[in-house]
Amino acid sequence: MAELIKFEDTVSYLLAKVTTAFRNSLERHMGTIGLHGGQIFVLFELWKHDGLRLIDLVARVNVAAPTVTKMVDGLIEIRLVTRTRIDGDNRSKRIFLTERGREMREEIEAQWLELEESCLTGLTETERLVLFDLLGKLRSTYTGAGENEDD
Amino acid sequence: MAELIKFEDTVSYLLAKVTTAFRNSLERHMGTIGLHGGQIFVLFELWKHDGLRLIDLVARVNVAAPTVTKMVDGLIEIRLVTRTRIDGDNRSKRIFLTERGREMREEIEAQWLELEESCLTGLTETERLVLFDLLGKLRSTYTGAGENEDD
């Protein structure tokens, strides 16, 4: 009987395909200014709160600790952040933006807007708003609904 | 004057977050039946057309050749497919489903439906349809709009 599924008709299928394509686009856009896709999200958080510990970044960026460690390694290598022991607790280290890390924000934001526009090409204003709303709902499905994380 | 962006208000930001969360969910769901997230898409294509060459899979799965090679390596290791030289052209090899590769379809489909349901929890029927539609549009933005690939 084996009721065969039309995989292509599922949201998951499309999501997987869009996901891959978007990640490539993100990587390409950020590559033009010498960055990698994942590093951006660390910078986002540091621009809001400079000097976070790795564990704080883990909580905010929502990826696993070893992943953040690697992202920070990359950012250190290109001299956008530093990692220093803090006094008081010798387990922790704080990650600080360098001058350059602060300065690059404008350039990165410009690139971000290009990314945004390139992925929304072909959608009407209304569709964009609806998509934003639905993605938000999808996200809260995963993060455990009903949270408003400012700050 | 450095007009600061609210990154969180962009579709790209949400897309990036959903991307990561969904990929984790996919990996977790498929992990329960001994598979990895990417391997599924190779199987999808082989169920439609058994015996494709690597280059055919590359075109259909829409990821780079070395990536497909690795996915196939994994599938060979767990004995869901085989890779054999074809006569006529000694450059190519064809990838064939094994008995087990064919049999696992039902189990995988069941898991796929669970994935689908878990990601759509919290969306109304209408929202699901709209999301499907919008993801389709996003996808064609990347693949070069206006294609209908059946078969």
Add this chain to the structure above:
DNA sequence: TTTTAATTATTAGCCTGCTAATAATATTTA
């Protein structure tokens, strides 16, 4: 105080993506 438990960060190793470089075979062109 000494032992045990918890916290913080890193390392090792795997899968999914990628690009660039190789290897091997087929095809075209000279």
Add this chain to the structure above:
DNA sequence: TAAATATTATTAGCAGGCTAATAATTAAAA
């Protein structure tokens, strides 16, 4: 036919994800 070009697949190496295992320090319990 010989040389140059195409095609097909793999290998090497990197970033972004993950989990599991270590290392190091701090805090709690005995």
